[in-house]
Amino acid sequence: MARALFLKPIKGAGGDLPSIMGFVRNADEIDHYALHDTDLTPYAALMLPAHLDQRYFGTLTERVSDWLDAGGTLVFNGHVAWPMLPEFQPFMALEKRSLENLQIHRITDHPVFDGVDMKDLTYRRGVAGFYARGCNPPPAGAVPLLGVGPAHVPCDWVYDRPQGGRIFMHAGNDLWMYAGDKTTAHRIVPQLMDWALGAAA
């Protein structure tokens, strides 16, 4: 059975970064700084948290690219700030973060967001803006999945690399923050796992 690898950032940050391990099967979790010592070959998916030390991850570009070439699926959360992978471009923030500009729109149907009401991503307890405030610009050939604001700025996209492997990009907080959510957003975590581990491919 394919497995996913999660990175655990910032120990001792209080209870606001609960572990995902209680919500997912077929997954392991390691300290983020243990990644360079970890054999990625048993893993079908690598799940990167928004609190990632991007300078550290950027030292592993070659290993991660080789693992992607062999068919891995990389899920990235957060804003791209440091050089990491050639497919990544620095985050571009929305210039105006008005209510209209923070609406989340579906651009392309995708199994990860199947059955998820975009209103449940735009609003959290009636407040807009938690989901995304800009995008990590997609490479040519990527498929935009969700967009923010009237211009549908592609905050979520997926890219099938010509060399092999897939990159799933979300320019916001960890998607697994929606684990066990009371809205349709709760569908994201199991659907993301199924997709990343190949069941929906």
Add this chain to the structure above:
Amino acid sequence: MTNRIAALDAGTYYHHRSLYEDRYRGFFDRIVYAPELTQSALDDIDVLIVSCRTDPAVLVPQGEAIRSLLGQGKTVVAMGSTGAQQWLPAVQWTDLPTNFWWWKEGGTLGLEVQSPDHALFGHIGLEDATWHYHGQYAPPQGAQSLIGVTGEGSVFYEDRVTTPGCMLVTALDPMYHHGSYFMPATTRFLDGFLPYLKETHRLA
């Protein structure tokens, strides 16, 4: 005479925005990648800022280097979610459930300025420090709580008694939220706190 400030960068996107972008870049005489702290010369630095949410696993092995700054009469700022109790002396911390939603529920966060005469409050007001906190400190005898929860613990205190230096210890995590383009109070906090550290803060 201004203080020379070094800030730790833990490689996160929000530290990148908070430290390297133009808005605050001029306040930092040095930016040090947190895992490389001990290799860095801090002899000419007056104030070290341990940026919020730097992994304590990175800081604990470098605790001696941080504490030696205090021994030299320098200032260490420990921001929120850095596990300061693991690498600074006399820090007592209690994790608490975080109320992110007090402002939607018609309540308050219960914060108050507890040392109104402190020079910090020439630079920020209580509203600039009000978003949420992830726990509280019990400052040691002789330390001064700057901002606290009425009848409870402190979320920002100054300790000039435990070491020859000065510790500014806070539960607040402004760089994370400013760096996420989120919560304008966190930007206002940095707009005031960094000039305070640079121009007004009195070294021990």
